[in-house]
Amino acid sequence: MSHEHVTPRAGESAPFHFEDRWIVDAGIESVWAVLEQVDEWPGWWSGLTAAERIETGPGGVDAEDLSVTTGSRARLLVRAPIGWSLRFSIEVDEVDAPHLIRFQSDGDLRGEGLWTLTASEGVTAIDAMWCVATTRTIIRAMRPLSGLMHGAVMSAGERGLRRRLSGHNHH
Numbered sequence: 001m002s003h004e005h006v007t008p009r010a011g012e013s014a015p016f017h018f019e020d021r022w023i024v025d026a027g028i029e030s031v032w033a034v035l036e037q038v039d040e041w042p043g044w045w046s047g048l049t050a051a052e053r054i055e056t057g058p059g060g061v062d063a064e065d066l067s068v069t070t071g072s073r074a075r076l077l078v079r080a081p082i083g084w085s086l087r088f089s090i091e092v093d094e095v096d097a098p099h100l101i102r103f104q105s106d107g108d109l110r111g112e113g114l115w116t117l118t119a120s121e122g123v124t125a126i127d128a129m130w131c132v133a134t135t136r137t138i139i140r141a142m143r144p145l146s147g148l149m150h151g152a153v154m155s156a157g158e159r160g161l162r163r164r165l166s167g168h169n170h171h
Contacts, residue, residue, distance in 0.1 A: 005131035006111035012133040013140045015111065018150050021156040023038040028119035031126065032098030034164055036067060044160035047153040050077035054089065055078045068095055077139075081152045084138055100136070108136050113140040128154070 006015050034040075041051040054073040072092040079085050088107030088158055095101050102114045111132030116123050130150070134140065142149070 001006070005129070006133050008073060008133040009110075009134045011135050012110070013135075013143070015131050015133050016143075016146055016150075017131045018129070018147070018154075020128045020130075020154045020158075022128070022154075022161065023120070024126065024158070024165060025126055026126045027122055028098045028117050028124045030165060031124045031161070034099075034161065035101075037134055038068075040074075044164040046156040046160055046168055047079055047081070048157070049074065049079050050075070066095070068092055068101060078153060082142070082149065086136075086139075099125075105132060108139070109134055 007043060010015060017086055024045070034044075038051050038053055039075050046129070052075045054075055062088050070097075075087070075089045077085055077087050086108040088105045088109045090103040090113065092101060094102045096119055100114070100116050102112070105111055105113060109132040111130070113131075114129045116127045118127075
């Protein structure tokens with residue numbers, strides 16, 4: 001089965017395609033500044049249990065540089081609401097700060113993500129597209145619940161981002 005964002009490889013599931021919209025009562029620059037700090041995501045995004053910037057190697061992006069650029073990489077660990085974990089890495093292949101970031105993922109989830117940010121009167125909308133395939137048997141078996149699990153993790157992210165931007169950072 002072919003798909004616009006990810007074509008499954010041998011042994012992979014059909015694509016999982018999700019689209020979400022977060023609405024945050026903060027300016028776009030403030031929102032972008034928080035999203036750029038990948039290492040800090042677990043502090044406000046319940047369900048995202050680990051996030052670590054990775055250096056890209058000689059001549060590449062320095063992991064200590066907080067700005068997100070083409071080639072920026074991170075390793076993420078997400079705990080699904082029913083208990084199992086997903087480990088994957090992301091690599092940015094397009095960025096137009098503070099409006100757009102497109103990245104590829106590899107690991108338990110392989111595919112593409114795209115986040116676009118738009119601002120209007122002090123409110124920022126974040127439209128997130130996530131399209132991935134997996135070789136993990138448990139994820140494939142739980143496909144009917146995947147939308148609910150993805151939705152729970154993303155809702156937790158939206159709530160956490162709102163709290164982080166309002167200065168109240170509690171899970």
